[in-house]
Amino acid sequence: MSEFSKKFKEEKRYKDEDLFKVVDSTLDSRTYLNLIQVARRLNIKEYLGAISSGKEAKIYPAKTLDDKYYAVKIYYTSTAQSKRAIKRYTSGDIRFEDIKVTNTRQLISTWAKKEFKNLSRLYEAGTRVPKPILVYENILVMEFIGENGIRAPLLKEIGSEEITQELYEDLIQQIEIMVKKAKLVHGDLSEYNVMVHEGKCYIIDVSQALPVDHENAVMLLKRDLDNINRFFEDRGINIRSTKDLLIELGF
Numbered sequence: 001m002s003e004f005s006k007k008f009k010e011e012k013r014y015k016d017e018d019l020f021k022v023v024d025s026t027l028d029s030r031t032y033l034n035l036i037q038v039a040r041r042l043n044i045k046e047y048l049g050a051i052s053s054g055k056e057a058k059i060y061p062a063k064t065l066d067d068k069y070y071a072v073k074i075y076y077t078s079t080a081q082s083k084r085a086i087k088r089y090t091s092g093d094i095r096f097e098d099i100k101v102t103n104t105r106q107l108i109s110t111w112a113k114k115e116f117k118n119l120s121r122l123y124e125a126g127t128r129v130p131k132p133i134l135v136y137e138n139i140l141v142m143e144f145i146g147e148n149g150i151r152a153p154l155l156k157e158i159g160s161e162e163i164t165q166e167l168y169e170d171l172i173q174q175i176e177i178m179v180k181k182a183k184l185v186h187g188d189l190s191e192y193n194v195m196v197h198e199g200k201c202y203i204i205d206v207s208q209a210l211p212v213d214h215e216n217a218v219m220l221l222k223r224d225l226d227n228i229n230r231f232f233e234d235r236g237i238n239i240r241s242t243k244d245l246l247i248e249l250g251f
């Protein structure tokens with residue numbers, strides 16, 4: 001048997017039901033079908049247990065045939081809050097004005113698509129974010145930040161000895177690239193939406209990011225900077241004032 005057909009045989013042994021090591025009762029059948037489609041496209045052999053469940057999404061590590069990992073974000077609910085948030089954030093944003101949201105499923109896909117677009121724009125501008133891989137209905141696949149399926153810690157979770165002046169400068173630099181090059185404001189930045197991997201900051205959770213010319217951009221950027229400054233200042237780091245940073249960022 002040739003190497004190729006041997007490998008093909010081996011891959012064939014992975015069946016759809018083997019994809020899910022843990023059956024998650026919160027996911028609907030359409031989502032399961034979507035996950036199977038995504039697995040075929042990306043050679044995923046296994047979805048592992050969720051690493052996090054927020055209000056609107058869950059994140060799962062997915063293992064590929066060659067034992068690499070992706071992070072899979074599944075948007076699973078549409079709370080009244082998320083509907084309001086979508087209205088608020090997409091109105092006045094010309095990129096999304098032509099998207100008419102008619103039903104819940106569409107609304108959730110719009111949210112996933114928005115995060116994918118923001119992630120792509122940030123990644124292409126050189127911001128340290130997980131590399132976007134694919135969006136399919138309510139599923140977003142991105143680079144896994146961590147090692148062997150174990151996620152990296154959030155800024156909130158790292159030990160005090162790791163919270164250094166350099167780490168602060170690194171994060172401020174990422175915010176600068178985000179605002180000046182990608183021309184986006186995160187809008188929900190805090191120690192909960194920054195991961196720290198190999199001493200570097202990765203900005204995550206960008207579904208609500210907005211263009212810098214949006215009417216709410218200044219207010220949101222100020223809040224983002226205040227959150228980051230408060231976190232580092234409380235831990236003894238010399239910070240640059242939000243006022244100075246806003247000026248430097250062109251606001």
Ligand code: ATP
Pocket residue numbers: 051052053054055056057058059071073130142143144145146151152154192193204205206
């Ligand atoms: P929230 O908990 O704020 O509602 P969310 O549901 O919007 O969050 P994210 O903040 O994007 O989702 O991700 C949730 C968690 O999943 C993160 O705190 C992080 O621990 C983990 N995570 C997110 N993206 C990745 C990634 N690319 N690689 C590894 N882990 C990730």
Ligand code: MN
Pocket residue numbers: 054192193205
């Ligand atoms: Mn988050």
